[in-house]
Amino acid sequence: MNNVGNNYFTDDSLAIRDIEPLMLANTMIPSIEAAPTQPRRVLVVYNPTAGRHKRRRLIGVAERLERLGCAVTIQETAKRGDAEDFAARADTALFDAVIAAGGDGTVNEVLNGLALAGGGLALGVLPLGTANVLACEIGLDPRDSEQVARAIAFGPARRVHLGTANRRRFLLMAGAGLDAEVVAGLNVTLKRHAGKLAYVVEGLKQAVGYDFPILTIRADGISYEGRMVVACKGRFYGGPFVAAPDANLEAPMLEICVLPAAGVAGMLRYGIALPLGKLTELPEVQVISAKSIIVTGPRGAPVQGDGDIIARLPAEIAIADETVNLICPEISAAAIN
Numbered sequence: 001m002n003n004v005g006n007n008y009f010t011d012d013s014l015a016i017r018d019i020e021p022l023m024l025a026n027t028m029i030p031s032i033e034a035a036p037t038q039p040r041r042v043l044v045v046y047n048p049t050a051g052r053h054k055r056r057r058l059i060g061v062a063e064r065l066e067r068l069g070c071a072v073t074i075q076e077t078a079k080r081g082d083a084e085d086f087a088a089r090a091d092t093a094l095f096d097a098v099i100a101a102g103g104d105g106t107v108n109e110v111l112n113g114l115a116l117a118g119g120g121l122a123l124g125v126l127p128l129g130t131a132n133v134l135a136c137e138i139g140l141d142p143r144d145s146e147q148v149a150r151a152i153a154f155g156p157a158r159r160v161h162l163g164t165a166n167r168r169r170f171l172l173m174a175g176a177g178l179d180a181e182v183v184a185g186l187n188v189t190l191k192r193h194a195g196k197l198a199y200v201v202e203g204l205k206q207a208v209g210y211d212f213p214i215l216t217i218r219a220d221g222i223s224y225e226g227r228m229v230v231a232c233k234g235r236f237y238g239g240p241f242v243a244a245p246d247a248n249l250e251a252p253m254l255e256i257c258v259l260p261a262a263g264v265a266g267m268l269r270y271g272i273a274l275p276l277g278k279l280t281e282l283p284e285v286q287v288i289s290a291k292s293i294i295v296t297g298p299r300g301a302p303v304q305g306d307g308d309i310i311a312r313l314p315a316e317i318a319i320a321d322e323t324v325n326l327i328c329p330e331i332s333a334a335a336i337n
């Protein structure tokens with residue numbers, strides 16, 4: 001399958017390198033909130049379309065992992081859905097963790113695969129994407145390959161609660177309204193060339209032609225109305241911007257931001273408040289804590305989750321039954337609380 005001129009990569013079947021054969025899976029699963037005593041055995045699921053020119057960074061981290069004593073296998077995706085499939089089929093007797101090497105969309109696929117498989121393996125991230133919101137959330141610097149490798153090899157795994165949007169799971173956030181329309185309309189080629197700027201271009205384009213339909217959000221028997229809604233599991237949004245200061249990956253709770261303004265002026269107002277960390281301080285913005293909401297609006301309108309379209313309206317966005325053990329760098333104990 002892969003042809004990158006190095007020996008980490010597998011063929012379609014999982015050909016495993018350097019695995020300690022007699023080690024039982026559950027003896028190696030890191031205990032929650034504790035670092036493992038042995039370097040992890042990791043399946044790295046690599047999305048070659050994430051970010052720009054990131055293969056060198058992947059190899060750099062893989063080499064460091066080997067130096068730290070990790071058994072490393074890399075599986076490269078060929079299409080959307082592969083990452084989920086690889087994670088779902090990862091052998092718990094051979095690996096301790098599945099590492100999503102890509103952006104937040106790749107993380108989303110991997111966690112859906114792990115949840116499908118019923119747990120047992122920890123989730124790690126090797127951030128190679130465009131926005132890398134999860135990396136911001138847990139205090140991982142995508143450019144610091146040494147920190148990334150150390151976290152994957154020895155970082156503590158923390159039990160985080162997932163969200164669902166019409167049964168599809170997400171880790172960071174799910175939203176409807178303009179942001180989901182922007183994700184749905186994003187020009188993938190432009191994103192590959194221009195990175196985050198592609199979101200700005202698409203956002204302006206959409207805001208001009210969009211009719212900002214009213215969305216109704218029902219939470220705990222109360223109805224709210226807005227033009228955009230984002231249900232946050234994590235604090236960050238769109239990169240290093242804090243949208244929901246009270247959100248916590250480890251809490252079984254969603255922080256729901258309801259944005260009522262319509263039109264380009266309203267979106268510019270929110271677009272300026274977000275990087276200043278002031279979005280939830282705007283007087284018209286409502287923030288609700290809830291375990292579950294129902295969002296209604298134009299039937300079939302997109303719902304984004306972790307930066308990809310994962311559902312359509314009407315949607316139930318809720319805390320999932322499952323949790324996942326998320327590998328974090330040491331500093332994230334403070335960062336994600």
Ligand SMILES: Nc1ncnc2c1ncn2[C@@H]1O[C@H](COP(=O)(O)OP(=O)(O)OP(=O)(O)O)[C@@H](O)[C@H]1O
Pocket residue numbers: 047048049050051077078079080081082083102103104105106107109128129130131132133306307308
């Ligand atoms: N081999 C592949 N070919 C095409 N698409 C893929 C492939 N592997 C994964 N994908 C899809 O690529 C999409 C984008 O990936 P991802 O979100 O990881 O990168 P990104 O968009 O650059 O990063 P971020 O979400 O952090 O901005 C995901 O929806 C994923 O399903």
